[in-house]
Amino acid sequence: MQNNQKPTVSSTTDLQREVAELMIECLNLEVTADQITPDAPLYGEGLGLDSIDVLEVALTVSKRYGLQLRTDSADNQHIFSSLRSLSDYIASQRTR
Amino acid sequence: MTPDPAASHTAWAHAPERSNILMLRVMTWISLRPGRRAARGVLHLVAAYFLLFAPASRRASSDYLRRALGRPARWRDLYRHFFTFAATIHDRVYLVNRRFDLFDFEVHGEDALRRLLADGKGLFLMGAHLGSFEVIRAIGRKDTDLRVAMLMHQDNAQKINAMLAAINPEAVQDIIGLGHIDSMLKVRERLDDGCMVGMLADRTPGNDTLYPVQILGADAHLPVGPFRMAALLRRPVVFMTGLYLGGNRYAIHFEPLTDFSAVARGQRDAAVQAAITRYAALLDQYCRKAPYNWFNFFDFWQPAPIAMPPKS
Numbered sequence: 001m002q003n004n005q006k007p008t009v010s011s012t013t014d015l016q017r018e019v020a021e022l023m024i025e026c027l028n029l030e031v032t033a034d035q036i037t038p039d040a041p042l043y044g045e046g047l048g049l050d051s052i053d054v055l056e057v058a059l060t061v062s063k064r065y066g067l068q069l070r071t072d073s074a075d076n077q078h079i080f081s082s083l084r085s086l087s088d089y090i091a092s093q094r095t096r
Numbered sequence: 097m098t099p100d101p102a103a104s105h106t107a108w109a110h111a112p113e114r115s116n117i118l119m120l121r122v123m124t125w126i127s128l129r130p131g132r133r134a135a136r137g138v139l140h141l142v143a144a145y146f147l148l149f150a151p152a153s154r155r156a157s158s159d160y161l162r163r164a165l166g167r168p169a170r171w172r173d174l175y176r177h178f179f180t181f182a183a184t185i186h187d188r189v190y191l192v193n194r195r196f197d198l199f200d201f202e203v204h205g206e207d208a209l210r211r212l213l214a215d216g217k218g219l220f221l222m223g224a225h226l227g228s229f230e231v232i233r234a235i236g237r238k239d240t241d242l243r244v245a246m247l248m249h250q251d252n253a254q255k256i257n258a259m260l261a262a263i264n265p266e267a268v269q270d271i272i273g274l275g276h277i278d279s280m281l282k283v284r285e286r287l288d289d290g291c292m293v294g295m296l297a298d299r300t301p302g303n304d305t306l307y308p309v310q311i312l313g314a315d316a317h318l319p320v321g322p323f324r325m326a327a328l329l330r331r332p333v334v335f336m337t338g339l340y341l342g343g344n345r346y347a348i349h350f351e352p353l354t355d356f357s358a359v360a361r362g363q364r365d366a367a368v369q370a371a372i373t374r375y376a377a378l379l380d381q382y383c384r385k386a387p388y389n390w391f392n393f394f395d396f397w398q399p400a401p402i403a404m405p406p407k408s
Contacts (some may be wrong), residue, residue: 055280
């Protein structure tokens with residue numbers, strides 16, 4: 001599916017779902033999109049991802065949504081802290 | 097460092113990182129002023145001390161040497177093992193201070209390494225606690241076109257950075273602390289710059305997925321993380337070790353290990369497992385070739401605390 005317009009605020013939950021599906025697919029997670037709580041931490045006791053998992057998610061979403069991820073961004077840790085913050089970031093920065 | 101059952105056994109291995117900075121400055125001064133030969137006298141005392149008063153390290157050394165030498169280890173073997181370790185740690189001081197003139201390096205496999213670097217996309221250098229890592233960084237510092245960034249766990253990175261800052265402030269910037277997403281993106285950035293990213297892939301921080309291998313004829317477990325990262329970032333992997341040969345001589349070996357550049361996603365797990373198996377075979381080969389260079393002074397050959405299939 002190809003999204004050419006910027007999504008509106010009301011589509012945020014759709015986007016969260018879409019990002020959750022993307023994560024499940026790229027990491028072969030044994031959960032469904034509904035089971036990923038938007039505010040649960042991706043690292044550690046939340047989804048239990050390690051930093052290499054998060055790298056894989058980062059590479060996948062940056063390709064899918066045309067994002068530029070920068071190393072010197074102080075926000076990276078926040079962006080990848082939960083499904084909600086990641087989806088919010090995608091919504092604001094996506095180019096496709 | 098994340099808690100792990102081997103921590104107490106590895107205490108000595110971490111001693112240089114743990115030592116306080118003032119002591120290190122003093123040691124650095126002693127090493128650099130009176131000269132390498134004089135300072136080396138102290139190393140014999142250090143080796144003797146550990147031989148006598150570090151029973152856990154001695155047991156681990158004895159167990160390892162029996163496997164590597166194919167016969168029971170004698171006291172002189174243990175002494176040589178400890179001395180080799182102390183000597184390589186001590187030589188770091190000179191290497192970080194760019195005293196390459198003091199050493200005689202033979203380098204094997206550099207042409208293959210340069211061929212893999214030719215496309216400017218960088219590569220992973222997988223080392224181990226086998227020989228000296230610092231000599232390889234020295235090659236990188238001597239030849240400006242070969243750049244190495246070291247990736248290691250955050251706590252160790254901070255300690256080592258503090259140590260390097262005490263020895264030579266210039267040496268600090270090429271260490272990336274593993275931990276969160278930023279460091280991963282930094283790794284990718286360095287690779288995109290055509291830089292090599294070095295890792296010691298033989299120890300787990302404690303929570304990494306492990307893969308079973310055979311080294312020196314017995315079961316051991318290696319962390320999956322380093323190779324998974326290389327596969328994800330689709331880069332070639334070169335094995336490396338800087339073996340201490342005695343005196344002022346080191347032999348640096350580069351061996352192409354695998355290339356993840358063209359591995360399809362569905363093939364990734366199998367490719368990662370094959371790469372770890374080959375890495376284990378190379379460890380086996382170099383342990384037999386230079387037995388006193390193995391610096392894992394804890395029970396390396398033990399059942400895995402967690403045995404899960406690799407992720408991704």
